[in-house]
Amino acid sequence: MSPDLRGLADLDRVIHEPARLVIATILSVAESADFLFLQRETGLTKGNLSFHLTKLEEAGYAAIEKTYKGKIPLTLARLTPAGLKAYKDYRASVKTLFEK
Amino acid sequence: MSPDLRGLADLDRVIHEPARLVIATILSVAESADFLFLQRETGLTKGNLSFHLTKLEEAGYAAIEKTYKGKIPLTLARLTPAGLKAYKDYRASVKTLFEK
């Protein structure tokens, strides 16, 4: 029937998690986004957003830059090339699965 | 920017799990499939396949019919109307998310 649905089930769990999927989707479009913007867009609590950004960073998928806007902390997140690739691969996998 | 990514992150976790997503995809096409066929297609162990089918059944998304082919047990699974709807809704949600 199908080449291998087995392989397709093998989705990247880092991206697969809905919270991170939304974050990755935003970052794939937005280039760079600050912490509060992400929090408002995703509806996540600070703790969870922080947690998921750390996960993305640990996976090498996101770069977190902590700067200051004047004296207020400003945290910027963006996808790394690896992160963008992982995101695109994920989308391609899902697309393939849905073509069945 | 977007209407509400918050809502989109709200994917149906029952369907979202990759193992069940693959099962649901197969069932959405195949009408009905027996246990061993599903096991071979998904690459899951018996225990896990059983577990996920039970989850789908508990959610009201799958109907499990235990019959006999002669004297050999034959377990058939198919999606319920609610299951097909949930699957289609899931696909629509993902599609919407990916259109950003």
Place this chain on the structure above:
DNA sequence: CGAAAGTGGTTTGTATAACAAACCTGTTTG
């Protein structure tokens, strides 16, 4: 000036989850 609220987190506790592996019953086949 003092309190509140905003920024950007870390830590902790809890509940859920998947998954592998072991175990089980019954049946057919060699």
Place this chain on the structure above:
DNA sequence: CAAACAGGTTTGTTATACAAACCACTTTCG
């Protein structure tokens, strides 16, 4: 009779998300 197959259930481990509490610093408001 032994082995293998069909179709599971149960158990134990590990990872996970998520909420909520806590913390430090800064700006703003009354």
